Amino acid sequence: SPVPQNGIFQYINDHQDEYVQRLKDWVAVESDSSDPEKRDLVNHMMQLTKDFIVKLGGKVEMVELGEQEHPSGKKIILPPVILAEIGNDPNKPTVCFYGHVDVQSAKKEDGWLTEPYTVVEKDGNLYGRGTSDDKGQILALLHAVEAVNTIGIPVNVKFIIEGMEEVGSDGLDKLVEDKKDTFLSNVDYIVVTDTPWLSKKPGITYGARGNCYFILEVQGARRDLHSGGFGGTVYEAMSDLIYLLDTLVDVKGHILIPGIYDAVAPLNEKEIKLYKELEFNLKDLEADTGISKFLHDTKEELLLYRWRYPSLSIHGIEGAFSGTGTKTVIPAKVIGKFSIRQVPNMNPSVVEKQVADYLQSKFAERKSPNKINVTMVIGAKPWLADMNEPQYLAARKAVKRVFNTDADMIRAGGTIPIAKNFEEVLGKSVMLLGIGGPDDAAHGQNEKISKFNYIEGTKLYAAFLQELASI
Ligand SMILES: NCC(=O)N[C@@H](Cc1c[nH]cn1)C(=O)O
């Protein structure tokens, strides 16, 4: 039913149960984009999202992107991307929101306390895969649009919602390029709804690191071997791989690949001053993660290394024996996975060559007869914006209105693969306005969003739409 402008927050409060139920329905769909076997579920998730936007009165197009070459070599159809709009008044500004409804993988046996795809409400939190990254944030936005629309939408709203973000947004860069003179031609602002805050205080994000993801294959024998029969007589693929992975980064997190820091933008005093003013406590991070000592001792240093220096992480080894028990095998082929988060002004194609050259030279030094193959499967660019653009002002006003505090202006250590493309192709201001909490455990076990963030975050998006109309 129609409500007056100052009643929108009340409208949101009154619909909380419905919002939680919808999050339960969405989380129940195991839309893991990394697994080709789950592709139908990602497609189903796209359909659910479309249906809801249609219910809100939106005009929706599902754009097919063609095929994806999966790192396994398999060819699979990419999920469609949703392009949608609500409102089309040439006298109003147009904001385009971007987010995703695919998720990272999750299994109960990874160490979840509850079933990952069943939302469980406990102690003011909603637990489940995707509650924070990013289904909960997308739903908060859609519910905000629904609430605001009860008195008329104050700005034109567009949406780009995809199902491949967690694996590098395959095909989306081409879509943005293709649509720049049509669907995206009248967009004034781009807002990404997919980030956590730095603390309990709301944060507005003006930068994100890029990511170059590598697959390093080592092929030894034609088949797995008995370690009794062959141990001591063969060059083992697993030993080669562990040796190579160990040449990448030292114990202090310093990347050992020559030239990797060459392009990193120099640090200036202003930046450190900005970081000093942020609300962030190492003790909270220790309590949340169970880590007793970080690589850096002060808040400023930790943020510098999270946001504006590159980092290298080793993620896993495919093909290695990893089950329970004591299998005595020499794996024939193993695949190491690692990625380098990049910062301005690093360039993925330069990083790709630096990594490949370095690994080939280290392997040559080792004189193993095994074969290696290095492939970069994701090359997402870093992004950094001007936080004084008008939409940032609207977001600050919205934060003040909803939370009665000033927003922290923050950067993200993670990656929004498409963020830099939006800026480069459209030449428009990009902002990340997320509502995740600092301890939501995105990508990890027991991911959650607090009910406070979910509901007050809905109000934040509603207030932002109104503030944007008046700047
Ligand atoms: N919520 C943003 C996010 O988690 N993005 C992923 C994107 C990515 C980068 N490389 C592979 N996927 C992230 O890990 O930062």
Ligand SMILES: [Zn+2]
């Ligand atoms: Zn995300």
Ligand SMILES: [Zn+2]
């Ligand atoms: Zn994610």
